[in-house]
Amino acid sequence: MPGLVDVHTHFMPQRVLDKVWAYFDAAGPLMPLRWPITYRYPEDERLAVLRGFGVRAFTAMIYPHKPGMAAWLNAWSARFAARNADCLHTATFFPEPDAPRYVARALDEGARVCKAHVQVGDYDPSDPLLDAVWGMLADAGVPTVIHCGSGPVPGTYTGPGPVAAVLARHPRLRLIVAHMGMPECAEFLDLAEAHPGVHLDTTMAFTDFTEALMPFPVALRPRLADAGDRILFGSDYPNIPYGYAHALDALTRLDQDDAWLRAVVHDNAARLFSLPPA
Numbered sequence: 001m002p003g004l005v006d007v008h009t010h011f012m013p014q015r016v017l018d019k020v021w022a023y024f025d026a027a028g029p030l031m032p033l034r035w036p037i038t039y040r041y042p043e044d045e046r047l048a049v050l051r052g053f054g055v056r057a058f059t060a061m062i063y064p065h066k067p068g069m070a071a072w073l074n075a076w077s078a079r080f081a082a083r084n085a086d087c088l089h090t091a092t093f094f095p096e097p098d099a100p101r102y103v104a105r106a107l108d109e110g111a112r113v114c115k116a117h118v119q120v121g122d123y124d125p126s127d128p129l130l131d132a133v134w135g136m137l138a139d140a141g142v143p144t145v146i147h148c149g150s151g152p153v154p155g156t157y158t159g160p161g162p163v164a165a166v167l168a169r170h171p172r173l174r175l176i177v178a179h180m181g182m183p184e185c186a187e188f189l190d191l192a193e194a195h196p197g198v199h200l201d202t203t204m205a206f207t208d209f210t211e212a213l214m215p216f217p218v219a220l221r222p223r224l225a226d227a228g229d230r231i232l233f234g235s236d237y238p239n240i241p242y243g244y245a246h247a248l249d250a251l252t253r254l255d256q257d258d259a260w261l262r263a264v265v266h267d268n269a270a271r272l273f274s275l276p277p278a
Contacts (some may be wrong), residue, residue, distance in 0.1 A: 001262060002278030003056035004248075005269035007113070007176060007219025008203040010042070011060035011087070013076050024220060029153070033213070039238030046238050047084065050187060053244050057275055058237075060090040061145060063117035070094045071102040078109050088112045095129040096123060103133045107140050112273060113172050113176075114144040119155040119164070126165040134170045143174040143235075143272060144200065151182040151214055160187040167195050174198075174272075176232060180205040183214045192230055199272070200227070202264065203234035206250040209241055210278065221254060228256070232272070233265040 010017070024035045028166035039046055050058060062073040072269030074091045087101050091106035092115045093099045103114075114137060118125055125148065137144055146200045160181070167173060174197040180204060192198040204243040224231065235247050251261060269275075 001266055003054045004163045004175035004233060004265050005273070005275070006050070006055050006058045006235050006237065007088075007232045007269050008178060008201050009050065009055075009063060009237045010060045010062075010239055011080055012047070012073070015045070016062075016073075020239065028219040031245050034241075037238065038240055038242060039244075040236070050237055050244075051086070051132055055086075056278060057086055057088055057273065059088050059113055059115075059145070061115045062090060062092045063120060063147075064092060064094045065117075065120050065122075066098040067094055068097075070099070073093070074102060074106045074111075078106070078111075081110075090115060092116070094134050095123045095127040097129065099129060100132040100136065102223050103136055107136065107142065112142060114142060116144050116146040116148075118146065118148045118157050119150075119153075120147070122156055124157045125162050126169075130166075131169065134173055138170045138173040141174060143176050143199070145176040145178055149177065149179055149181040149184050149188065151179060159185055159252065160191060163188075164191060166199070167191065171195060172197060176201050176234075178234065179203045180216065180231075182210070182216070185216060185220055186223075189220065189227060192227050199230040199232055199268070201232045202251065203236045203248070204240065204247070206254060207242060207246055208250070224254060225256060225260060228260045228263055229268060231264050232269045 021037055024037055026128050027034055060077050061076050064070045068091050076119055077090050081087045089111045090113050091111040093103050148158055148163050176199045177188045206216055236245060
């Protein structure tokens with residue numbers, strides 16, 4: 001293998017990351033249990049550690065929790081990607097009147113993936129204020145990693161229904177459902193079967209930590225093989241309460257073959273993002 005592609009890693013302005021870490025430390029309302037941050041390092045060290053695991057491409061998952069944040073997060077992310085060629089230039093958005101303007105700018109500047117956090121942002125992804133944004137992303141073929149499952153705690157707009165409404169209006173949209181859509185894994189696998197642009201990422205799924213909280217149904221394992229060309233590896237690095245290698249080890253316990261594993265940890269994302277041969 002030429003390496004790993006991790007579609008779900010978090011790099012963000014340090015003052016924002018500090019607040020995220022403080023939220024995890026305090027076990028905030030969306031945290032059902034204690035959640036220690038394993039890789040609480042300075043940015044340069046976090047990058048070195050991630051690359052040391054053999055990751056050849058990764059993302060900078062940024063997300064706003066209120067209006068007026070997304071544009072400046074995108075500006076920071078553009079600078080971060082310019083400094084780190086192995087980072088897939090990441091953008092984000094929020095349902096607000098100027099969202100089409102700043103998303104269009106991010107796409108013009110080379111954004112290759114977006115992040116939507118329905119749970120933290122507490123917004124309906126089918127909000128009319130985002131209709132033009134979804135249309136632009138569908139036209140550009142730029143995927144969006146969307147946290148839309150109801151784990152670890154249900155949100156006002158989490159679950160498959162609002163995402164299905166978006167796909168009904170934009171069937172060509174490329175979505176990467178974060179965390180395998182937990183706990184509505186079956187329903188999000190249904191969406192992937194119905195829409196060729198829908199993928200799922202493995203972020204935190206199948207690990208001991210998550211299995212104790214919301215285990216992946218054993219009965220769904222055969223469907224993992226069927227959807228093997230649209231499942232992508234994600235880690236949530238650095239905000240994980242266990243070692244990075246455990247997320248990979250967990251994938252080897254799913255009774256899938258080596259071809260499936262290679263596709264999930266590298267080949268599917270390499271194809272989706274048109275990565276050059278290593």
